[in-house]
Amino acid sequence: MSAPEIPNLKSIFANRRGAPSRGRGRGRAHAGASSERAEEVRDTAVRSTDQDAAGSRVSCVELGYLDDPYAQLFATQASTRRLPLLNRGTYVRTSAIDLLVDRFLQTTPDAPKQIVSLGAGTDTRYFRLKDHYPNINLRYHEIDFATNTAAKLARVNTNKQLYTRAYPDSPPDVFKLDTRPTTHYSSSYNLHALDLRSLATASDDAPPPTLPNLDPSIPTLILSEMCLTYLQATTVSSILHTFLDTYIPAPTPISLVLYEPILPNDAFGRTMISNLASRNIHLPTLTAYPELEDQRQRLKGYGFIHGFKAADTRLIWREWVTGEEKERVAGLEMLDEMEELDLLLKHYCVAWGWRDGGDGVFTRAWAAVLEQEGA
Amino acid sequence: MSIGGSDLDKAIGQLRACRPIPENQVRELCYKARELLIEEGNVVGVDAPVTICGDIHGQFHDLMELFRVGGDVPDTNYLFMGDFVDRGFYSLESFLLLLCLKVRYPDRITLIRGNHESRQITTVYGFYDECLRKYGSANVWRYCCEVFDYLALGALVTGATTSLSPTDGPLADNTNIDSLPDSDADIEIETLNANGEIMYRYARNSDSQSSAASQANSNPASSSPVAPTPTRTGPAGTGASGSANGSKGNDTGAILCVHGGLSPLIDTIDKIRLLDRKQEVPHEGAMCDLLWSDPDEIDGWGLSPRGAGFLFGADIVKCFNHRNDLSLIARAHQLVMEGFKEMFDSTIVTVWSAPNYCYRCGNVAAILELGEDGSNAGFVRRSNGDQGGGNGGWVLGSNVGNGNNGGQGGNGNRRLSSVLGDSMRPREGPGRRYRVFEAAPQDSRGMPAKKPVADYFL
Numbered sequence: 001m002s003a004p005e006i007p008n009l010k011s012i013f014a015n016r017r018g019a020p021s022r023g024r025g026r027g028r029a030h031a032g033a034s035s036e037r038a039e040e041v042r043d044t045a046v047r048s049t050d051q052d053a054a055g056s057r058v059s060c061v062e063l064g065y066l067d068d069p070y071a072q073l074f075a076t077q078a079s080t081r082r083l084p085l086l087n088r089g090t091y092v093r094t095s096a097i098d099l100l101v102d103r104f105l106q107t108t109p110d111a112p113k114q115i116v117s118l119g120a121g122t123d124t125r126y127f128r129l130k131d132h133y134p135n136i137n138l139r140y141h142e143i144d145f146a147t148n149t150a151a152k153l154a155r156v157n158t159n160k161q162l163y164t165r166a167y168p169d170s171p172p173d174v175f176k177l178d179t180r181p182t183t184h185y186s187s188s189y190n191l192h193a194l195d196l197r198s199l200a201t202a203s204d205d206a207p208p209p210t211l212p213n214l215d216p217s218i219p220t221l222i223l224s225e226m227c228l229t230y231l232q233a234t235t236v237s238s239i240l241h242t243f244l245d246t247y248i249p250a251p252t253p254i255s256l257v258l259y260e261p262i263l264p265n266d267a268f269g270r271t272m273i274s275n276l277a278s279r280n281i282h283l284p285t286l287t288a289y290p291e292l293e294d295q296r297q298r299l300k301g302y303g304f305i306h307g308f309k310a311a312d313t314r315l316i317w318r319e320w321v322t323g324e325e326k327e328r329v330a331g332l333e334m335l336d337e338m339e340e341l342d343l344l345l346k347h348y349c350v351a352w353g354w355r356d357g358g359d360g361v362f363t364r365a366w367a368a369v370l371e372q373e374g375a
Numbered sequence: 376m377s378i379g380g381s382d383l384d385k386a387i388g389q390l391r392a393c394r395p396i397p398e399n400q401v402r403e404l405c406y407k408a409r410e411l412l413i414e415e416g417n418v419v420g421v422d423a424p425v426t427i428c429g430d431i432h433g434q435f436h437d438l439m440e441l442f443r444v445g446g447d448v449p450d451t452n453y454l455f456m457g458d459f460v461d462r463g464f465y466s467l468e469s470f471l472l473l474l475c476l477k478v479r480y481p482d483r484i485t486l487i488r489g490n491h492e493s494r495q496i497t498t499v500y501g502f503y504d505e506c507l508r509k510y511g512s513a514n515v516w517r518y519c520c521e522v523f524d525y526l527a528l529g530a531l532v533t534g535a536t537t538s539l540s541p542t543d544g545p546l547a548d549n550t551n552i553d554s555l556p557d558s559d560a561d562i563e564i565e566t567l568n569a570n571g572e573i574m575y576r577y578a579r580n581s582d583s584q585s586s587a588a589s590q591a592n593s594n595p596a597s598s599s600p601v602a603p604t605p606t607r608t609g610p611a612g613t614g615a616s617g618s619a620n621g622s623k624g625n626d627t628g629a630i631l632c633v634h635g636g637l638s639p640l641i642d643t644i645d646k647i648r649l650l651d652r653k654q655e656v657p658h659e660g661a662m663c664d665l666l667w668s669d670p671d672e673i674d675g676w677g678l679s680p681r682g683a684g685f686l687f688g689a690d691i692v693k694c695f696n697h698r699n700d701l702s703l704i705a706r707a708h709q710l711v712m713e714g715f716k717e718m719f720d721s722t723i724v725t726v727w728s729a730p731n732y733c734y735r736c737g738n739v740a741a742i743l744e745l746g747e748d749g750s751n752a753g754f755v756r757r758s759n760g761d762q763g764g765g766n767g768g769w770v771l772g773s774n775v776g777n778g779n780n781g782g783q784g785g786n787g788n789r790r791l792s793s794v795l796g797d798s799m800r801p802r803e804g805p806g807r808r809y810r811v812f813e814a815a816p817q818d819s820r821g822m823p824a825k826k827p828v829a830d831y832f833l
Contacts (some may be wrong), residue, residue: 053832053833081499082830083499083500083830084499086830086832089832090832093832226832226833261831261832266737267712267736267737267738268735268736268737269737270737271731271734271735271736271737272735272831275734275735275831276831281833330680330682331682333499334495334496334499334681334682334683335680335681335682336490336491336496336500336681338680338681338709339709339710339711340710340732340733340735340736343710343736348832
């Protein structure tokens with residue numbers, strides 16, 4: 001599960017106004033100082049939602065929904081118990097992505113594999129996988145803004161549990177560490193401090209930034225939990241083409257797993273959009289890909305031609321979670337929000353697509369994963 | 376100090392402005408309320424006319440909108456079916472206001488218990504935390520919980536009319552006047568929007584009904600307005616004599632109001648009366664079921680996904696209603712996007728009164744008005760013949776060709792009724808006027824309003 005980091009609003013708003021990235025012009029500057037101030041306010045609002053998500057994860061762990069000894073280490077606010085409805089939703093989302101990742105890692109388990117987590121934020125997946133698959137040959141990459149990677153590394157470097165897992169090769173000389181590092185490279189865990197949108201502007205003249213240790217020749221799973229959804233659809237498309245064509249060119253198998261909201265046009269969806277807008281949060285891909293079928297076609301359009309599937313989290317709860325596990329989870333808390341839970345779960349989906357020649361690792365890994373019929 | 380008379384009116388004024396009253400007044404109020412409620416039976420008798428409301432959930436501003444739409448207390452006689460607290464930001468103000476009104480106008484407002492009126496649930500879903508935040512201690516929460524234990528478990532509405540006197544209101548924007556039944560028709564259901572404009576209306580014993588009919592046909596999956604299945608099996612027998620239902624013309628059975636639904640341990644209303652209700656809501660048993668159960672498209676009884684109470688099917692409702700001479704069960708407990716939802720041949724209805732529930736769901740809310748028997752005095756059931764050829768009454772199966780009405784609703788139910796035969800024919804349902812309303816703008820009445828922030832997965 002990730003507390004999906006919301007990209008830095010400064011960049012998002014700069015982008016919305018037409019400026020391609022941070023640090024360059026701010027687009028239409030007519031609002032001047034007051035717009036800077038407004039952005040700071042939005043920044044703060046969004047950062048608080050990030051810690052909110054980290055808190056949701058802690059709530060799930062404390063109540064027994066999830067087993068994640070690392071969640072607490074990254075949450076900065078005192079834990080508050082979340083509503084059963086939200087705990088259930090967090091559980092479904094996390095276990096859905098766990099399932100896809102596990103099937104991938106368990107297929108030809110000795111072969112090297114790679115995972116790239118976009119906007120990973122305070123996600124603990126790497127550390128959990130490291131415990132679960134101690135001998136696996138896995139390169140894990142996280143990409144996020146420097147402020148976020150710096151915060152994460154500050155935590156990693158001061159906690160022994162995290163530290164020993166993040167430095168698998170040879171522990172560094174602590175005295176040589178940057179006082180405030182933003183990047184981290186090792187044979188298994190890598191943190192790249194960069195603005196995702198810089199991958200979208202790549203061209204022949206301006207190649208995309210180098211991602212150290214990213215291996216172009218080993219099967220790669222890209223993970224976006226509520227990350228790409230904050231970007232314009234065209235930007236997302238460009239970013240993925242950079243991955244599919246430049247970073248991980250064919251025939252290396254590559255896949256994408258998305259977790260995003262859907263169904264913007266019904267009463268719940270309209271309310272979601274307006275509620276989030278009042279918090280200055282906008283989800284361009286929600287309106288660009290309103291239904292499950294749009295999500296599938298979108299994956300295909302990116303070049304994930306050997307599989308493009310999607311299911312809403314309501315179906316995932318019903319069909320992916322085993323009966324025994326459902327019983328365990330249902331027993332954790334009395335849940336009085338059945339209709340609301342249904343609504344909420346219907347409005348989020350997992351979409352997964354791959355390119356592997358049609359008989360590669362992803363085709364085999366996900367052959368039995370049930371998708372949803374229809375739109 | 377004592378909270379009576381003018382003090383009470385002062386408290387009502389303060390609460391109407393969404394300002395909490397001091398702790399000592401709450402204690403006094405709760406004491407008075409308990410004295411009053413202890414005199415009520417487990418099933419309170421209520422005379423029509425009455426306006427029946429579903430879950431409120433601390434959405435104070437929407438409760439004010441409800442009063443605006445439905446009329447104020449004591450002008451309107453209200454029955455609230457529980458779940459006053461939790462989830463919304465103003466559980467305290469909402470519940471205390473309702474309680475003040477109960478103490479002030481005991482015969483004009485009835486409060487029954489919902490599953491959230493419980494110590495255990497309120498510690499999870501917000502009311503406990505809200506009390507702690509607003510008073511700095513759990514005392515007020517404790518006083519309120521003591522009142523919860525005394526709330527009745529149900530209400531029995533009698534004296535409701537089978538036929539509404541049509542509202543003399545303008546039509547809502549999308550309503551086609553041609554789709555409304557004749558002005559002299561016997562109105563079974565009418566739905567009005569928050570401005571009192573007629574959204575649709577349809578007559579009993581008529582298959583040429585309002586826009587609700589086409590709406591239901593075009594979208595069979597939509598919950599309500601339900602396919603306008605008349606509750607009667609066939610007027611061929613009943614209607615023909617012109618007075619087969621009795622000379623009064625108003626013979627609707629009573630309406631049972633309960634928060635959740637039925638219990639496998641309860642087959643008669645008298646069994647509800649025998650329960651010892653003055654306790655925390657138990658985890659199982661009849662009292663728990665009444666507050667937790669849900670109707671569902673199943674046969675018989677089923678396990679509830681909520682972990683308490685049961686699911687019950689149409690057969691259970693029809694048998695219960697027949698045995699207890701009920702024409703309708705009104706309940707709340709489940710969010711319905713359209714505010715109300717009739718099920719099982721209109722033998723049970725869910726009423727939901729919290730618009731945009733949790734500031735997130737985007738639903739509308741509804742209240743249900745039942746008119747008074749006698750408001751239509753002298754009414755005599757019209758026979759088919761009286762209505763004349765083209766405008767004929769409902770005949771068994773007569774609207775089968777009227778599109779494929781979703782397959783399940785109408786046809787299946789009608790079959791069921793004919794299978795059950797005359798002895799099981801449901802009582803004539805009461806005339807039902809639904810007023811549908813949306814969430815109130817939070818800052819509209821000069822009341823303090825915290826900007827609602829709904830959680831999403833971000």
